[in-house]
């Protein structure tokens with residue numbers, strides 16, 4: 001009988017039987033996929049967490065500054081804001097760029113100050 005030299009992708013045990021098998025058992029197959037796709041959903045969970053935190057920071061500051069005051073960007077950073085995570089951007093009246101995290105967004109007023117806006121459903 002020909003020796004099968006294939007190894008299980010998960011536990012590296014030698015696989016017996018059909019040569020197209022990648023795993024020695026169903027248990028190894030599901031463990032392997034859990035690790036693979038588990039990592040991917042961890043990544044998505046992390047990004048979602050950052051976006052939710054950004055949104056919370058924006059909405060809190062928006063509530064505190066209903067008058068439409070400008071806020072130093074450093075204040076957002078202090079709270080853990082990440083400018084590289086946002087859901088969408090919108091260009092308004094020419095050069096004004098609004099950056100949103102879900103329904104709250106901001107735009108720059110000068111170099112280090114932002115104004116926070118709330119997106120309405122009609123927009």
Ligand SMILES: [Zn+2]
Pocket residue numbers: 008009010011012013023024025028
């Ligand atoms: Zn295995």
